[in-house]
Amino acid sequence: MATKSGNATALTVLSPIKNGILNQVSFADITRERCLRLPIHEKSPLSKVPNTYLARLFILDDVYYESLPANDKVFNFSDITSLFSDSARKKALPRKDHLKSKYLVFSSSFYGDLDEYLRGMWDNWSYVDHEGNQRDVRHIWEYCVAFDRVTDSAGFIHYIKRCQLDASLFFNGSTDDSLQDQLKALYLKQEFTRFAVEHQGKGAAEIQQAFKAFIERAQPENLASPTWPPGKSTP
Amino acid sequence: MSNIAGKAYAMNVITPIRWYMTWINKLIFKTALSNPSTLKGLVTLSLIHYARWVIIPRDGFPRLDPSQPKEELNYSYMLFFSNFNGSWDQYVDSFTFAIPSGLDLFWKWNVRYPKSVPLTPFHNYIRHNQIDTAHYYNAYPMASSNDVKSAQKIKKALINFNTASADKPPEEFLNDYNKLLNDMQHHFGDMKPTPIVSLSADAVRKRYLQIPE
Known part of the structure; x- marks a missing residue:
């Protein structure tokens, strides 16, 4: 399986965030701010999650439109349409995509078994936020779609697996x-x-x-x- | 935002790929996996901790509830996440110089991929499609990937040396000890935060504490 490389595992999670607002701030922006405000290094909640080598969180707001010129045979060929009309040229440009949800992306490289790792996340993820409140893993995922149904570690494991994407290639340049x-x-x-x-x-x-x-x-x-x-x- | 945690940089790149071509990419990745020699070029890039490529089919974005709108996309998407040591430019350039053809193979079917040579369009392509990280955690901010690999070699050699030589007569012990140091000389090195690491960590700390830059 490409998600594993020896004993090292690549976990890639895209959790959709609810399209809504609270006090005029979108749920995506609230989630982003919570990620941004996580303490770093020794104080990061991820330092308490056993066997985490490296991990990251970010918000995928949308996908990008490929507007830059490039060496793309299909589109280079289609440029020939500009000989006939400008609208034909525009029709041959890359299509425009937009996401309908924003996604909380969590990516982790860790040692060992996925279930055990996720249980470790649920049990050990804790930190004191900038206002002095004790927080657990639910604080980050709070506004994700269907996360309100997660009440225990088994539910968390099930939830994350629903959001998990398999890696096509996982390269381990370190040790496992x-x-x-x-x-x-x-x-x-x-x-x-x-x-x-x-x-x-x-x-x-x-x-x-x-x-x-x-x-x-x-x-x-x-x-x-x-x-x-x-x-x-x-x- | 911090793409940097200690000596590691987190790169996130998302690029569209024609959905009817994803099977070719998956086949290329599968071939690369089953023939480790094809990843030889990547292995020479010893600045990488871990990296991954993930292909999301255009109907494959997680949908967890009927209330969540269904994505309607023209393209599938390829995610590339990497954890590496050094600066953005060093990394992107080393990819171009070390494995240009491998790089082109992995991104070949991505929409408007400019190829890895020449450098400027490739830089622009990566910058255009890169997403900044909100929180980046590294279990060993002071260590590079090479430090982690060297550390394992030192640990093993040290344990073996202790078992075999610690109780020998002093002169024999010293011979073995000097041999150990000779054998391990490429793996030694004091690990400290580098200037760029300290500066970025300081910037992150200030942002976190909301101290004006």
Whole structure:
């Protein structure tokens, strides 16, 4: 399946937003503002969702009209119609599309199984918004079509799957290890690099002793601790 | 809005594709998947964390309730989402220089795709069809994709070295230790926020706190 690459999964979700307004602001704009105001890095609610490598949210307001000139054989050929009349030329231009709904787009690259991941989203997505209110995942999807019927994790999993689109091609240019494994490895890379620099030119016995202390402190095989927290943005 | 989270940039591009040609694109993607050597060019672009192509049939936009208006579209749509390190220009240009024919193959049937060479029309095409990200999360903002891959190599080598050499006599230990450092020298490196990352993170923070730029 193209949505998986080894243990890594590409989740692509388009949730239609209701065409309505609240206090003169469209539901799409309310949703957009909520996404924009999400805390970032360590404080992002996604840092609490287990096994999220990278994820994003945005609003798809509409599709674009292809107005730019291009090397498109079909339309290049159709340009010949301009010899006959301007209206014939215009008829041969790309068609104009508009979406009737705006969509909340959620895209995530994560480790593991989809159901477990979505359950993790439902259970762990939490943050304090800019007004000091505690929010969960429902705050972002609140104005999406039919989301008012979602009341538990099973309902959330079912809902997201209805909005899910399969990837035709998922390219993994990184690793497909668990996030815990990736973060531990990054911690070790950082710490061992520093260790190597600090112990340059020292004697064999001294380095060996320091190395043993380093291993005891860094615990390379203990994925849980010490490690980098998800979303860590400062050294 | 932030397309940047630490060292990663989130690109979202949506382009129309003639609906009767989508099967060819899907076949191309399927062939690429079943013959990993065809993705060799992409693999050389080691600045990519993860990327995906999604084709939405013109009648395939999720419709969850009869009250939701049904989309009536002339074209199907192709979504391209990528997570990469570096600037927009570096990324788009590296695609053009590394895999121009592969790129053209993937977008070939998209309406008015200008081809990846020359660069300027291709830049314009991507900019025209790109959508900004509202919230972008990266589990390791300080690390590049190469850092993640290098980190796994260091972790494995470190565990093996500890098992095999930690208790050897000091001189033998030092020989093995130096060999470990030699073998891993391409994978070391202190990870810190780069200037561009710091500037963008600062801009995001100010926007979030509503501090005037």
